Amino acid sequence: MKKYRLSTIAVHGGHQPDPTELSVGLPIHRTTSYSYRNAEHARNLFSLKEPGNIYTRLGNPTMNVLEERLSLLEGGAAAVSAASGTAAIFNTVINVAQAGDEIISCSNLYGGTFTLFDAILPQLGIRCKLVPLNDEAALNAAVTDKSRLIYTETIGNPGLDVADLELIAGVARKHHLPLVVDSTFTTPALLRPFEYGANIIIHSCSKWIGGHGTGIGGIAIDGGNFDWNDPRFSLYTQPDPNYHGLVWADAFKDAPIFALRMRTVPLRNIGACLSPDNAWLFLQGLETLPLRMERHCQNAQKVAEYLAAHPKVKWVRYPGLKEDPSNGLARKYLTQGCGGMVVFGVKGGRTGGERFIDSLKLFLQVANVGDAKSMALHPGSTTHSQLSDEQQRMAGVAPEMVRLSIGIEDINDILEDLEQALEKA
Numbered sequence: 060m061k062k063y064r065l066s067t068i069a070v071h072g073g074h075q076p077d078p079t080e081l082s083v084g085l086p087i088h089r090t091t092s093y094s095y096r097n098a099e100h101a102r103n104l105f106s107l108k109e110p111g112n113i114y115t116r117l118g119n120p121t122m123n124v125l126e127e128r129l130s131l132l133e134g135g136a137a138a139v140s141a142a143s144g145t146a147a148i149f150n151t152v153i154n155v156a157q158a159g160d161e162i163i164s165c166s167n168l169y170g171g172t173f174t175l176f177d178a179i180l181p182q183l184g185i186r187c188k189l190v191p192l193n194d195e196a197a198l199n200a201a202v203t204d205k206s207r208l209i210y211t212e213t214i215g216n217p218g219l220d221v222a223d224l225e226l227i228a229g230v231a232r233k234h235h236l237p238l239v240v241d242s243t244f245t246t247p248a249l250l251r252p253f254e255y256g257a258n259i260i261i262h263s264c265s266k267w268i269g270g271h272g273t274g275i276g277g278i279a280i281d282g283g284n285f286d287w288n289d290p291r292f293s294l295y296t297q298p299d300p301n302y303h304g305l306v307w308a309d310a311f312k313d314a315p316i317f318a319l320r321m322r323t324v325p326l327r328n329i330g331a332c333l334s335p336d337n338a339w340l341f342l343q344g345l346e347t348l349p350l351r352m353e354r355h356c357q358n359a360q361k362v363a364e365y366l367a368a369h370p371k372v373k374w375v376r377y378p379g380l381k382e383d384p385s386n387g388l389a390r391k392y393l394t395q396g397c398g399g400m401v402v403f404g405v406k407g408g409r410t411g412g413e414r415f416i417d418s419l420k421l422f423l424q425v426a427n428v429g430d431a432k433s434m435a436l437h438p439g440s441t442t443h444s445q446l447s448d449e450q451q452r453m454a455g456v457a458p459e460m461v462r463l464s465i466g467i468e469d470i471n472d473i474l475e476d477l478e479q480a481l482e483k484a
């Protein structure tokens with residue numbers, strides 16, 4: 060499959076028609092468990108001597124197709140799905156860091172990730188240092204001997220600043236830390252972070268991957284391009300008591316051990332696994348991902364240009380606008396299009412913004428992004444409402460900000476809806 064191009068992999072990757080029934084559609088393996096051939100087979104599966112299905116919390120043939128397809132699309136070595144994007148992020152962090160360790164993250168994050176890093180990880184003794192995006196000096200200064208990973212979103216939610224992946228990867232490489240990239244807003248159709256030095260890619264599949272707002276799920280993809288054999292990554296270099304003293308870095312020298320350990324330790328023991336039905340929904344969505352992203356990007360570009368010229372609009376952020384602060388980085392990293400998100404401030408502040416959202420007819424007021432349908436939200440009072448004013452500022456949320464996820468409807472209907480709502484704002 061690797062020889063094929065992106066749109067072909069999106070349709071075929073990881074799946075071949077069933078050899079016995081010859082069904083072309085991917086079966087949904089709605090099963091909790093698998094029958095072992097004999098006691099030896101069961102013993103080998105559990106001791107990781109032999110790969111195979113054990114129990115759906117650890118893996119499932121339908122989920123495996125999604126994992127393989129997304130890994131192929133990103134150019135990774137292996138992937139592990141999870142119950143949500145949030146679970147994929149949590150599994151990733153605890154697959155590297157433990158109590159007493161630190162992680163470093165660029166601060167312009169999705170609100171849920173911000174809270175996970177800032178409030179939940181400290182409960183486990185893991186501290187997160189937040190640094191401004193693309194600030195090389197601040198990143199370098201944040202590194203200590205306790206640092207275990209660097210984290211960024213490709214396009215921050217909701218500020219829409221574009222990450223300078225080569226710059227951040229350069230810092231990560233210099234200190235031999237893995238770079239974890241949440242590429243939810245870009246998807247492999249627009250950006251492939253491994254090509255710029257990322258080591259692990261995360262997606263919330265609940266967004267553009269699925270593309271229809273029908274399921275929650277997430278995935279972490281291992282680039283297989285990081286050397287874990289370093290005493291600082293003691294989860295990989297010290298004997299694991301849960302596997303009778305197995306040392307991951309020694310036992311599986313050429314394997315993507317980050318993914319292998321994620322499946323057999325965090326996924327197995329915390330249990331936030333995807334469901335086969337949701338994996339199937341995401342695979343249906345993936346088939347049209349490149350086509351949909353093309354339309355999302357075209358529509359969003361037109362919406363951004365329309366808003367930028369509108370007298371009732373105070374400011375607009377879209378990386379594809381020439382005057383946008385991220386446009387230079389977008390020209391480098393987002394050559395296929397700048398994504399489906401547009402944020403802007405209506406004149407009249409928070410009240411103007413709320414009146415605008417309440418006047419929309421086609422756009423749905425929804426706390427989600429990446430659906431085929433156009434959607435609008437006021438982040439300050441919803442997705443980022445748990446954050447203090449200062450934290451909201453750090454995450455790139457202005458009080459008057461309206462967030463638009465531009466769908467794939469006819470652009471004229473989208474623009475007409477925005478026009479009538481702006482008239483009332």
Ligand SMILES: Cc1ncc(COP(=O)(O)O)c(C=O)c1O
Binds near residue numbers: 172244264
């Ligand atoms: C950039 C980003 N990452 C992760 C998540 C979390 O994903 P999920 O809702 O699937 O847990 C979201 C959700 O909005 C997001 O926007």
